[in-house]
Structure formats: C-alpha cells, structure tokens
C-alpha cells in the first residue's frame with residue numbers, strides 16, 4: 001500500500017499571460033476544497049512571466065495550490081541571456097521546477113548532462129525538480145523504451161546524493177503521447193514506471209525508491225486518469241493541455257471520485 005501522496009501538476013507550457021494566470025488559479029482555488037488537498041498535492045507550472053502574480057495570489061489568499069517553473073538555469077547568475085536562475089525562482093518561493101521536459105530536450109538540445117546540471121541547480125536552491133523522461137515513438141517501436149528511459153533517469157540523477165534524490169519527482173512522459181491525444185496504455189505506463197522505481201533502488205536503496213513519486217504525463221484527461229492512477233507505481237500526473245481547463249484539471253485532481 002503506497003504512502004506516496006499523489007502529485008497532480010499542471011504544466012501550462014507557453015500559455016496564459018499573468019492576468020489570465022490569476023484568473024485561472026482563482027478558478028482552481030474556488031473549485032477545490034480542503035478535502036481535495038488532504039489526499040492530493042496540486043501544483044501549477046506557469047510561464048516565468050506569471051510566477052510573481054501567482055505567488056502574490058497564493059500568498060495573499062493563503063491558497064494550498066503549489067506552483068513552480070517549467071525550466072531553470074544551470075547557473076546561479078551572470079551573462080546568460082534569457083535564462084532564469086535558481087535563486088530567482090527560490091525568491092518567488094517556487095516549490096517545483098520541471099527539468100528536462102521533452103520539449104526542452106527537442107527544441108533546446110538539452111542532453112542528459114545539461115539536465116543533470118539543472119537537477120543539481122534546483123536542489124541547490126531548495127526547489128524540487130520534476131525530472132522529465134520518456135521515449136520517442138521510434139524508440140518504443142524498437143522495444144527500447146525502458147532502457148532509453150532508465151538511461152535518462154540515471155543521467156539526470158548522476159552524482160545526486162540520496163538525501164536529495166529521495167525528494168525528486170520523476171515524470172515519465174512518452175514523447176509520442178504528448179499533445180497527441182494518444183495516451184499511453186495504463187499497463188504500458190506502469191511497465192516503465194515500475195522499471196524507473198527499480199532503477200532508483202539500484203542507484204540508491206529500495207527505501208528511497210519507495211518514497212519517490214513517479215508521475216505519468218502524455219494526454220492525461222479526466223476520462224483516462226483513474227485507470228492510470230490505479231497503477232501501483234504511478235503517483236500522479238504531469239498534465240499539459242487539460243490543465244488549462246480548470247474544470248477538467250479539478251476532475252483530474254478528483255480522480256478517486258470516478
């Protein structure tokens with residue numbers, strides 16, 4: 001019986017300006033009740049430009065919604081045009097930061113080595129990384145999806161000490177399921193998530209592996225989340241498109257009610 005609290009995180013990607021973000025978080029806060037937060041951790045990952053507004057709303061209204069960023073610089077400051085540092089995100093009291101999302105790996109050539117530096121930067125500044133891993137369609141079709149994903153886990157956590165690794169969140173996101181409406185079958189997702197947990201046990205200890213939350217991401221909707229969450233090694237979802245619809249995201253948070 002898992003004691004891991006599910007984490008439902010909405011990755012807004014490049015959507016919602018800071019005014020729309022305020023309205024969206026207010027709608028989520030109005031819809032969610034204390035009982036929801038008692039059994040599920042709820043987080044949103046807005047664009048950088050929205051974070052201060054979301055922080056002000058969460059602080060001002062004492063909301064239980066957590067928030068974080070979609071990326072982090074490997075550097076603490078300096079001549080890195082366009083980047084946002086861990087100290088800046090920590091100043092905004094971010095709880096989480098997505099690291100190594102497939103869209104960063106694809107469009108910004110983020111390698112496992114780069115992802116590893118960002119994981120370390122997040123921990124250095126007290127921010128919990130959501131380490132995103134997952135395979136492209138051709139890798140799955142070749143039957144290499146497990147080994148590919150485990151290599152990303154190992155690369156992302158290279159030289160990360162156990163006291164940090166035990167708090168990491170890992171998001172298994174098969175690239176071919178992202179934004180396509182083609183959700184990975186729950187049992188297929190479980191296969192990889194169980195393998196990820198096994199890798200954590202190999203890299204660290206079984207006790208640590210049993211603590212780490214492993215999310216699934218890739219076309220999660222209210223209609224498929226219950227089956228996904230019924231899997232033994234899946235502890236939440238990293239939700240893209242569906243998280244932009246407050247009513248839909250609330251249904252995903254309330255997956256047990258289905």
Ligand SMILES: O=C[C@H](O)COP(=O)(O)O
Pocket residue numbers: 011101173177178179180181217218219220238239240241242
């Ligand atoms: O970070 C979220 C994932 O990329 C999934 O996005 P999606 O729910 O729109 O498929």
